[in-house]
Amino acid sequence: MNEQISINDTTIDSLGECTYPSPLKISKFIDDSQRIAIDIEAHLLEQSFHTTGTIASFENAGPRKKIFFNPETTRAAIVTCGGLCPGINNVIQGIVRMLNFQYGVKTIYGIRYGFEGLVKRYGHSFIELTPAFVHDLHEKGGTVLGSSRGHQDEKEIVATLTEHGINILFIIGGDGSLRGAYDIYQEVKRQKLPIAIVGIPKTIDNDIWFVDKTFGFSTAVSTAAQAIYAAHSEAIGAKNGIGIVRVMGRDAGYIAAYVTLASNEVNYCLVPEVHFDLEGPYGFLTHLEKRLYAASHAVIVVSEGAGQEYFTGPKETDASGNIKYGDIGLLLKDKITEYCKKRQIPVTIKYIDTSYLVRSVPASSDDAVYCIMLAQNAVHGAMAGKTGFVVGSWHSYYTYIPLSLVTKKRKRIDPNGYLWSMVKQSTCQPDFSPPQ
C-alpha cells in the first residue's frame, strides 16, 4: 500500500537521555522500542520480513517511565496556526490538563494569533494557560488563542522561545504550519537548544500522510451533512431542482466523499482527485440532463479543489502561500444554467457554500475524545524529550512520526480504491471521462 519507507524515515529525534522518573501514577508505560507496523496486510508483512528481515514501523506513542524534562522547571507553550477546525480548543485543554495535573508543569503559555505571536515585533502578549482558564474550552468551537496564516522567520521564533525560557512548543497546525514547525525544529537543532518541537496535525481536509484521520474531520462531515439535507430539500422542492453544496477539500475530497456516504441523497460527488469532463458524451452535464428527465432533481456535492482546471485566469495566493481556488460551485451553477438554457430545460439551482459553518462548530464527542488522546500523547512524547515529530493515529494506535516524513506529501483519495468505489456505488455516478 505504501511506498518504501526506510527505518530512517520513521526514527524520532530526541533531545537526550531521560533521567527524571515519570510522575504519572500508572502501572503501564510504553517503551521506545514498542513500535506499530506500517503495513499490516499479512502478505506485505511476510514479504517485507523475508526481504529486509524487519518490519517498517512507527514508534508507539504513550507515557515513558523516565522523562527528559524536569517538570518543576519546564515551561511549555502552545500555538495554533492556519484555519479553524473543530477540536482545536479541546487539544489545548488536553495539553494543559495533562501537563499541569499529571506532570506538574505549571508554566504554560498560550501564544496568540499563530506564529505571529512568537515574533516580537507583532507585539502580541502571551496568555497564561491554567486548568481554570481551559475549563470550559471543550464546549467551544474556534481557537481561544487566535490564529494566523503565513510563514514567519524561524530565527525570530526561536529567539522568542529562548528569551522566555520555553522548553516545549506544541504547534497545532496543518500542512503549511507543520512545515513551519519543521523549520523551527531545524533551527533549534542548529543552535543545539534543549527545546522540543511537537506538532499536532490539524486539517479539516484529513489529508495528512500516515495519519488515519485528523481531529475535527468527523465533526466537519456531520455538520456538512446538514447542508446536504438542505440541498436535497431544495432540490425536491422544485421541478428540476438542483442543489449544489461546496465543501472544504483543497486537494483531498474526503469531506465530500464521507458526506456522500453519510447522507444517501447525493447524486454527484466531485473531488479534486478525480477528473470530470463537463461537456461531451461522457461529461457531467450530459449525465445530469438524463437524470433530470428521469428523476426531476439532483444533489451535487463538490470539494473546493475539484475541477480547478476549468479556471483559466491568473492565480492569486493567500497569506499561507496557497493558491486561491476558483469557486467551483459557482462555475457549476453557471455551466448548468447555460447548458439547460440552451436546451430549454427549466431548472431551479440552489447553491450552498458550507465552509465557515463547518469548521467553527464545537467538536463532537468522538472528536473530543480523539483530541484528548492526541493531546495527552503529544505531552508524553514532549516530556520524554522527543522532538521534531507529530502525534497521529495509525491503525488505531497512537504513534509518533517525524515531521520530516509527514510533510513530504499529502494523503489523497485513491480513484481506484475502496472509498471512491463506495462513493460511486452510493451515487450511481459513472466516470465522467472517456474509458481508457
Add this chain to the structure above:
Amino acid sequence: MNEQISINDTTIDSLGECTYPSPLKISKFIDDSQRIAIDIEAHLLEQSFHTTGTIASFENAGPRKKIFFNPETTRAAIVTCGGLCPGINNVIQGIVRMLNFQYGVKTIYGIRYGFEGLVKRYGHSFIELTPAFVHDLHEKGGTVLGSSRGHQDEKEIVATLTEHGINILFIIGGDGSLRGAYDIYQEVKRQKLPIAIVGIPKTIDNDIWFVDKTFGFSTAVSTAAQAIYAAHSEAIGAKNGIGIVRVMGRDAGYIAAYVTLASNEVNYCLVPEVHFDLEGPYGFLTHLEKRLYAASHAVIVVSEGAGQEYFTGPKETDASGNIKYGDIGLLLKDKITEYCKKRQIPVTIKYIDTSYLVRSVPASSDDAVYCIMLAQNAVHGAMAGKTGFVVGSWHSYYTYIPLSLVTKKRKRIDPNGYLWSMVKQSTCQPDFSPPQ
C-alpha cells in the same frame, strides 16, 4: 398602533349558510360573532369605543357548530408556493389529518410545484394525500409537494379546480402567492362557484401584516444563530477578525433582529428598515474601525434587503416578479476590505450566507405545534364555508383575516419601536446617520 381599520376590512366572505352539523366530537365551538380586538391597549380601546361605539376586531378562528360543506362529497386540495420555509410539511400534515380524521373528508389532492400544478399545460399530476402518506411529514424540511414561483392565470387555475370538483383550495404561500390567492378567490366569486379559497401565510421573513408571527420564523432564527456562532468563532480566531452573516429578510429585518437578540455576540445588525451611512463621521465603517482598535474583532449580521441603495446598476427580477437584490454581504466585505487597506489595518473577513441552510430544516417543536394550530383552524374555517381569508394568530388568538386586508401592506420593524431599541442596546451600535 395600527392605522384605522374599518369593519369592512375585517369581514370574512362566506359561501353561504351552514346547514350540516359539525362531525367534531367536542363540546366547545366558536361562534362567528366571537371576535378578537385588534388594538388591545386599554386607552386605545376606550378611545375607539367612545368614538365609534365599537371595537375593531378580527373573527376568532375555530370549529363551527354547523358547517357548509358535506364532508362525504367534499374534495380539498393543497398547494405550496414560493420559497421553502420550515413547517410547510407540518401544515400539510395538519390539514390532511384534520380533514380526514375529524371531518371525514377523504379526497384530498396534493398539487405539485405550486400554482403550476393547477395549470393543465404543465402536465403535473396530483398526489393523493392520505394520513398514511403524511405520517412522517412533520420530521421533514422542505415541501413534499414541491413549489414554484411566479404568477399563473387565475382563469386556468379555476378551470382546473372545477374540472376536478375541488371545493376547497388551501394555499400555503407568501405575500406574492397570497395575492395570487386573492385573484383566484375573485375569479371564483365572479363565476359564483362554491369553492373556498383559504390562505396559510408562509414567509420566513415574518412580514405579514396583522399576523403576530409566521410559522417557520422561530426555527429559522434558531438555525441562523448557528451561523452567528460560526462568525463569532472566526472573528475572534484572527487579529481584527470580522465575521459577516447574511440572513434572509428582503424588506423586513426580523430574522436579523431576533438572531441578534438570541446570540449576544452580534456587534452590528443592519436591516432594510433602517438606513445606514457607510462613509463619513457617522458611517458604519468609521465606527467599525474604532471597534477594531478597542476589541480586535467584530460580528456583523445583515438582512439581504439592507443597504440596497448602495447597488446602482440595473435591477433584474425573478420569476415571482421580485427584484433581485444585490449581495449586501459581499458589498460590505468589499467596502471594509477597501477601507482597511487604505488605512493599513490588517483584517481577516469571513462571510457566511445562510439562506438555503435556514429555510429547509425541519420545524422546531414550537413551530410544529403552531403549524398544527394554523392547519386545523384553516380547515375549520374552510369547512364552514368561509373563503378569501387567511388564518393567522393575533395577540395569541387564532384569527381569520380577509386576503384583501393582509395583502394590502407588509409588516416592518419600526425604527422607533421597542424591538429595534432592544437590538441597539444589545449591539451597542449607534444610528449610522447624522442626528436629525
Add this chain to the structure above:
Amino acid sequence: MNEQISINDTTIDSLGECTYPSPLKISKFIDDSQRIAIDIEAHLLEQSFHTTGTIASFENAGPRKKIFFNPETTRAAIVTCGGLCPGINNVIQGIVRMLNFQYGVKTIYGIRYGFEGLVKRYGHSFIELTPAFVHDLHEKGGTVLGSSRGHQDEKEIVATLTEHGINILFIIGGDGSLRGAYDIYQEVKRQKLPIAIVGIPKTIDNDIWFVDKTFGFSTAVSTAAQAIYAAHSEAIGAKNGIGIVRVMGRDAGYIAAYVTLASNEVNYCLVPEVHFDLEGPYGFLTHLEKRLYAASHAVIVVSEGAGQEYFTGPKETDASGNIKYGDIGLLLKDKITEYCKKRQIPVTIKYIDTSYLVRSVPASSDDAVYCIMLAQNAVHGAMAGKTGFVVGSWHSYYTYIPLSLVTKKRKRIDPNGYLWSMVKQSTCQPDFSPPQ
C-alpha cells in the same frame, strides 16, 4: 374567560416618585398609564365597558422616562430559587447587561443557592456580577448562582438586604418562591424600606396565572420531544411495544399536551387536570388493549402529577413543602403489565423519565430572546421604583402584575378548552371516564 379582576388586583405598588431622568438613549418610553386589556375578546370588552365603564387591564412593561433609583448609588441583587429551568442564566445575563450597560448600575450581587444565600448563618458569600462574568451565560443550562428549595425567614432576608445596602432584589423563582418574594416584599413594606422586590416567574410547568408562557417552557417541550421519539422507536421495535414517557407537570399538564401536539406519535396523553379511569369499560387499560390488537404498539406521555389518586399511601413533602408525588409512570407500567399478564397479551414496556434531562439544557433561541425581554423589563420596572410585582407577557405584550395576584392561583389546562380538544384530536383518545 377570566374571573372578575378588580382594579386593585392589578395595581402595582411603588416606592415613591421618580425624580431621576432615565439614562436610556431611546426615543420611546412607556407611561404608567399605558395598560393592556386582560380580556381581549370584543364582546367581553364591550360588555365590561357597558357594565363598569372601564376595562380590566395590566400595566404595560417598559422603560420609564423618569426613574426612582439613582443609578450611581444603586445596588442590585439577583437570586435564583427552586428547580432548574432552561433560561435562568439568560435572565441573569439580561438583568446584568441592562443594569450595567444601559442604566449604569455597577454593583450587582449574585446570591448563591437561593434564599439560603440571603440568610447569614448559611455563610454563602455573594458573587460580583459583571458583564464579563455573565458574557457566556446564554450558552449554559442550569443556574450559575446555584439554587435551593424551601422557605427562609423574611426578616433575616431583609436584614441581609439592608446590611449590604441592596436596593433592588430580583427573584427568579416559581410559585413557592414568588410567595416567598411576596413575604419579603411585605416585610420590606412594613419596615418602610426603599427596596424594590421584583419577581421573574420561572416554572417549567408553565402554570403561572396571567402569564401567557413562562420562559424555558418551549425549550423543555422540544427536549421532551426527543423522549417521545425514543419511546416511539422502542414501541414499534417490539411486538406490542409500549413506550411510556413521564414529563414534568405537577399540577398542570402543559408539557405533556404540547409535546403530544409537537410529536404526532403520542397515542395517550394523561395530565393532572383530567381524571382517567384505569379499569372498567371506559378505562384506559381497556382502550389500550384494543389499540394493541389494532396497531401492535402504543406511546403514552404522562405528567408527573397525573393520576395521583391511585397512590393511597401516606404522603411525604420536599424542602419546598411540595407533596412528593408517586411515580405515575411506574404505576402505569405495573398496571399495564399486570393487566396484560392476566389476559396473556405479551407486551414489551419501556419507561423513560425525562425530568432532569429536560430542565438543565441551554435555552433555545426563542427562549433566549424571551428571557432577555423579561430581564430588561424587570429592570425597567425596578429602576422606576415599582415593587411587589412580576414581569410577564400577556397577549404578546410585556406586563407588570402584582405578586399578590399571580400567587393567588395557578394556571391549568381547561378540560373543555381548545388545547385539550386539540390533544384529543391528535391522539384520538376518548375520555377515560363514563359519560356524564
Add this chain to the structure above:
Amino acid sequence: MNEQISINDTTIDSLGECTYPSPLKISKFIDDSQRIAIDIEAHLLEQSFHTTGTIASFENAGPRKKIFFNPETTRAAIVTCGGLCPGINNVIQGIVRMLNFQYGVKTIYGIRYGFEGLVKRYGHSFIELTPAFVHDLHEKGGTVLGSSRGHQDEKEIVATLTEHGINILFIIGGDGSLRGAYDIYQEVKRQKLPIAIVGIPKTIDNDIWFVDKTFGFSTAVSTAAQAIYAAHSEAIGAKNGIGIVRVMGRDAGYIAAYVTLASNEVNYCLVPEVHFDLEGPYGFLTHLEKRLYAASHAVIVVSEGAGQEYFTGPKETDASGNIKYGDIGLLLKDKITEYCKKRQIPVTIKYIDTSYLVRSVPASSDDAVYCIMLAQNAVHGAMAGKTGFVVGSWHSYYTYIPLSLVTKKRKRIDPNGYLWSMVKQSTCQPDFSPPQ
C-alpha cells in the same frame, strides 16, 4: 496483546466454489488470500514470525471477483434481534441497496420481530424490502423490522428458510443473537443446505471480541454526553449537588469511559470491570465526602453492570436469559443519602437513567458511514458464499471473522490498560480498593 489464536480459529467457512462473475463494475477486488494481521505491534509480529513462521491474521472483507450465488435467483433475508442500537436501520438500508443496485438481487425479505419472525407459529409475515422502502431509513432510529429477545429453535428457523427459498440470512444482533446465529449456521451445515448465515454485530456496549468498535457506539456516547451535561448543571445548581448518570454497559464499561473522556465534567466513573469499595478508608463514599468539602458538587457516571456485588437478593432473568441487574444508580443514591445523613452533610442528589434515550436515536454521520461499510462488506462476503461469519473492523480494515471465534468471549476494559488510565487521569479518581 491477544491470547494465542490458531489458524483454524480465523478460517471462514464457505458454501462452495465461486463460479459466477461479480456484476460489480469496479476495478479492484479483494482476494481470499488477502489477510490482516491480528497483532500489529512490530515486536509481536517478529516474534510470531520467528516462532511459527507465519502471522495470525483475519480475512480481509470486500468484493470478490467471482461469487457463489446467482444474483437472479438469490433470495436474501434480514433479521434484527435484541435491544435497539443507533444504526440498525442504516445497516438494513445498506444491505438492501448493495444487494439490489449492485448485485441485482431483487428478492429481499425483512423478518419481523427478531428470530420470532422466522418461527412459523408466531404468525408474523415478511416485509418486502426494496430500495424505495428503505429510502429514508438512514434518518430513523430504532429498527423498522421490529425485534425481540430470546432463543428460538434453530430447526424451526431453518425450516422457514428452506420453505421460502432463502439463500442468505443477515442477522443483526448482539452477543446472544450471534450465538443463535451460530446455532442456525450449524443446523444449516448439518443439513448441508446452501444457505449463508452472516452476522453484523450490534451491541451498544461495544463489547464484541476482535471488533474495534461496534456501530452505534459513538452515537450512544454522544447522546449520553447530554445526560452528563444535565447532571453537571444539576450538581452545580445546588450546594453539595450530586448528579448520578447511569449508562448502558452490562459487562463492559466503554460508554461510561468514553462519555467521561468526552465530557470533562465527570468526577467518578464506575464500570463493571473495576471493583470499587463503597465503605472504608479507600471506599468511594469516603472520597466523595472529601470532594464535597473541597468542591461542593460531584458528577458520577456508572455503567448498569457496575457494583452488582452489592445486590444480594435472588436474581431474575429476561427473555434473552440475561440476569436482570440491580439498579446501581438507585443503590448509589441510597448509599450516599444514608452516608451523608449520618454525617449531617446536606446533599441534593439528582439521578438520571439514560438507557432508552440513548439507544433509539438516529445514527450520527460517523456511524452512518460505518453502517454502510459493514452492510456492504456483509453482502460481499455472503454473495461469495462465505458463511458462519461476522463482518467487523480491525485496525481500520474490514474483516470477516468466524462466528465461532467472536462468540467465544467478550471484550472488556483492561483495568491496567491505557483507556482506564486515561479515565482515571480525567476524573482524578483513585482506585477504590486497598493497594495490593
